[in-house]
Every structure is written in C-alpha cells, then in structure tokens.
Amino acid sequence: MKPETITETIKVACSSCNLRELCMPIGFTSDDMQKLDSVVATRRRIKQGDNLFSNGDSFTSLFAIRNGFFKTCVSAADGREQVTGFQMAGEIIGLDGIVSDYHSCNAVALEDAEVCVMPFANVEDLSREFPQLQRHVHKIMSREIVRENSVMMLLGNMRAEERLAAFLLNLVQRLHARGFSQSELTLRMSREEIGSYLGMKLETVSRAFSKFSDEGIIEVKQRYVRIIEPDALKKIFNPETCT
Amino acid sequence: MKPETITETIKVACSSCNLRELCMPIGFTSDDMQKLDSVVATRRRIKQGDNLFSNGDSFTSLFAIRNGFFKTCVSAADGREQVTGFQMAGEIIGLDGIVSDYHSCNAVALEDAEVCVMPFANVEDLSREFPQLQRHVHKIMSREIVRENSVMMLLGNMRAEERLAAFLLNLVQRLHARGFSQSELTLRMSREEIGSYLGMKLETVSRAFSKFSDEGIIEVKQRYVRIIEPDALKKIFNPETCT
DNA sequence: GCAATCTATTGACATGTGTCAAAGATTTTT
DNA sequence: AAAAATCTTTGACACATGTCAATAGATTGC
Numbered sequence A, B: 001m002k003p004e005t006i007t008e009t010i011k012v013a014c015s016s017c018n019l020r021e022l023c024m025p026i027g028f029t030s031d032d033m034q035k036l037d038s039v040v041a042t043r044r045r046i047k048q049g050d051n052l053f054s055n056g057d058s059f060t061s062l063f064a065i066r067n068g069f070f071k072t073c074v075s076a077a078d079g080r081e082q083v084t085g086f087q088m089a090g091e092i093i094g095l096d097g098i099v100s101d102y103h104s105c106n107a108v109a110l111e112d113a114e115v116c117v118m119p120f121a122n123v124e125d126l127s128r129e130f131p132q133l134q135r136h137v138h139k140i141m142s143r144e145i146v147r148e149n150s151v152m153m154l155l156g157n158m159r160a161e162e163r164l165a166a167f168l169l170n171l172v173q174r175l176h177a178r179g180f181s182q183s184e185l186t187l188r189m190s191r192e193e194i195g196s197y198l199g200m201k202l203e204t205v206s207r208a209f210s211k212f213s214d215e216g217i218i219e220v221k222q223r224y225v226r227i228i229e230p231d232a233l234k235k236i237f238n239p240e241t242c243t
Numbered sequence C: 001g002c003a004a005t006c007t008a009t010t011g012a013c014a015t016g017t018g019t020c021a022a023a024g025a026t027t028t029t030t
Numbered sequence D: 001a002a003a004a005a006t007c008t009t010t011g012a013c014a015c016a017t018g019t020c021a022a023t024a025g026a027t028t029g030c
Helices: A030-039 A120-129 A131-157 A160-177 A191-198 A202-214 A230-237 B030-039 B120-129 B131-157 B160-177 B191-198 B202-214 B230-237
Strands: A042-046 A051-053 A061-067 A070-075 A081-087 A106-109 A113-119 A184-186 A218-221 A224-227 B042-046 B051-053 B061-067 B070-075 B081-087 B106-109 B113-119 B184-186 B218-221 B224-227
Touching: A030 A120, A042 A051, A061 A120, A070 A191, A070 B131, A081 A131, A081 A191, A081 B131, A113 A120, A120 A131, A120 B120, A120 B131, A131 A160, A131 A191, A131 B070, A131 B081, A131 B120, A131 B131, A131 B191, A160 A184, A160 A191, A160 A202, A160 A224, A160 A230, A191 A202, A191 B131, A202 A218, B030 B120, B042 B051, B061 B120, B070 B191, B081 B131, B081 B191, B113 B120, B120 B131, B131 B160, B131 B191, B160 B184, B160 B191, B160 B202, B160 B224, B160 B230, B191 B202, B202 B218
Parallel strands: none
Antiparallel strands: A042 A113, A051 A106, A061 A113, A070 A081, A070 A106, A184 A224, A218 A224, B042 B113, B051 B106, B061 B113, B070 B081, B070 B106, B184 B224, B218 B224
C-alpha cells in the first residue's frame, strides 16, 4: 500500500467554492474576493481515523472543512476523553490553538475528509485589510463560544433524553443547512462518541435511542436515524415552549 | 435613595492602568500605548446583583473588569440556569455578543464592580492598525474557547469532588495571579451558583466542602476557604499525575 | 434587639445513570 | 465464506447524586 502524502499542493479558490456561503458568508466584490483567495494556502486530505491535528501540535493554521466529518476532543491526564464538538463541511476548526500557539485538543476525521488550510498569519494579514473578513473571523470565534455555552447548559442541567434530543435536532438542522434531509441522517460517530460529547455512557445513549424509537419519535437502525416526530423531540428538549 | 446614573463619563487611560499586564499584556511603545487608550470609551459602575448586560441586549461593547466579580449565565426556555463562568479583575466579558450582535447570556455583578467599556467598533478599528492588539483579541477569544473545553471535560467526565477541587484550584490560581493569597479566599458566589457552574446541586457542593474539610484538606467557614493541602486537592482533581 | 429572610449544613431516602455482563448485529480481516 | 473484531442493544444491579425536609447560622430590615 503506497503511503499518501498528507498535504497536497492544490491551489483552490474561495471565490469559486460552493461552500463559500457557509464558510465566508460576506458580501465581497469579485475583485476583493480574488484577494481573499490567498487565505487558503493548500488543501489537505485526511483519512478516516487520522488526526488533522493533535494536542500539543504547534498551531499555524485554521482549517475550513471542505468535506467529511470531524470530532474534536480533549483528554485528561488520566486518559479520560471528552468530545468537545462534531464539525462538518463549511465549519472552521483549530481555534483552540490561537491562545498558546499550540493545539490543546485533537481533531479526528470520522470519515475521509478534505480541508482548506488557512495559515493564521494570512488570516490576520487579510483581516487587517478587509474589515468584513475581520468581522467574520470574530463572529466565528464568538459563535464557538456561544455554542460551548449551550453545551454547558446541556451537560449541567439536562437529563439524558433531553441531551440526545437536543443533539439530534442540532445535527439535522446543520445538515439541512447543507442541503440534506431534515428528517433523515446517518450518524458518523459511535454511541460512545455521542456519549462522550453529551456526558453520558454509551449504554445510556443506546437506551435513549431505543426509548425514542419505542415511542415512535424516531426510527433507528444502527447509525441510520429517521426523525418521525420532530415536534416530539423539540418537546423533550424543551418541555415548556412546545405546548 | 438617589438613583445613580449607570454610566459615568470618566475617561481613563489603559496606559496608566495597573491591570494592564492582565488585560493588555502586549509590548507597546508608550507612543502606541497612547493611541490604545482610545479603546476604552468610559468606565461603568455596576452594583452588586445588577446586570452588566442581559440576554437579548444588543451588543456594542466588550467590558474589561477593573474591579469586582461577575458571573455569566445562560437560561433555558423553561427557566433553568447554567452559570457559564466567573470573571474577575483583568478579564474580558461580552464576547458572546459578537456573533449575532446581541448578547446571549447575562453578566451579573456578584459584588459592586467597575468595568472599562470598550466599544467593539473601537477594538476592531485599532486591531487593524495594531497587529499586536489584533493578535491579543484573538488570543482572548481562543482562551475562552479553551476554558470552555475544559469545563466540558469537568461536566462530562468528572465526579462531584473532582469538579469542586478543580474549581477551587482554578480560583486560587487566578486570584494568586492578581496578588492574592494562594491558600486563602473568600468566595463571592453562593453554593447554588457554584453548583450551577459545576453541574451539581447546592447540597452536593456543600457535602463536598464538608468532606474536604473533614479530611483536613481545606478549612471552610461559610464563604471563607483556606486551602491546607493543595497537593491533596490536585490529587483529587487528577489522581494520576500526583503520585 | 428581634423578627424575617437568606444561606449553608446535614440526614434520610429516591432515582437516574453507571457498571458489568451477555448476546446480536455489522464490518473487517483472512 | 468463515473468523475476528467492533459496535450496539438489553438486562440486572449498584451507586453517586438528586430530592425533600429539618435545623442552624448569617444577614437584613424595622
């Protein structure tokens, strides 16, 4: 088996990228957009199971996911792992590395993936030139802070079934924004990874899936999930707002 | 009782602020530092129990805490609250507001406090002019992301006593960086607020305090805490690394 | 100074989730 | 195609933390 080089020097243009609306949803003139193409240095392919970056790696670049699915996770000194997020096409990872110039979490590809490598120096240089880009970078970081706030709410206050309902609703909503179904999805992560993200054991995740399935709210077959009663899920997540 | 105006127009200079090392730890020439003074528009006093900003408020400014102690919290639709952080002098709050131009959490003063108001437009303008400031703003946001990652680890993987140990160690470490004792502190928050932050009920917080006290690791009297055996706390937080 | 109100502690008991174990599914390897 | 490995489901039971309640201590207001 021929080992593949990890980084490929394919020069790609944001200006012609079909993910631009997710990744760079800014109103630029096509002139400016040309200049912006230089944020992305290269593309990089990551095979399923490989790390895009690891805890301790020195930080140089942010990564825009072009396709594929990632998890990010932190580990305690005794080996316990916490999944801190799942990321899909159009989302940016690597922000954890900015503060100390090295990464403090692992980013693992849950399927074969491709990312745009954006050297952070380029991002900062262009941000000074384009206030719209500057604002966008700030929003991306702020969005991540707000997302983590709501995960803290899940972990601190919600029960197992509420967590899983919130998780499923969030996933389909993001997939729908990418043109996928609102009601069907194929999970890219195991029960254990879902459990790690949601602060529960894999058996509890499995039981919650089965419970939803018994109640006719979803159909589950291994990693395939069909949402039959989205309103019921919303009601579980948030008993008050939905009748 | 004469109602106080909330915002006072005291012009203050970062260049002569004794918290600069915490708030703006950047090597600037005194010339540049003068220009930087314009990030801060005004100071604002907040009385204990009042909100610096609330969920839904429109976002205009970041706030640097000059003195006093804050909590930030998010609420679910059914009223459940999750404390997402405790902030002290030299720390920046308001980052949650950037993404959507309105705040998504409440910032409550746990004691009478004073903050420097930094209109975000000023921050962005000056960031384009001063790469060092730009980098600093990025680091502040990244630091918050990394902090929240480690809270997720606490909430998702740690048991009650581990959470409280981590909480106390983190608090004294930050207080120590501000010139306070490494071993003594007066909590500014109730057991319930600690519990909300750590994802446990106030009774569980109280029991964990009592347990540590019984074991001679800390001395507790209401909100006064003295850490007698810091190593024992570290060992509870992380059984593996400390022998 | 005393009532009223918070806040913290502690006990007894309940319960949601974890733990351990076994058996099916599914995928990968050989 | 069989074997091995991995992932998922399900059951029985354990236990950490939640819930409810009573008491004590601190703080605030009159």
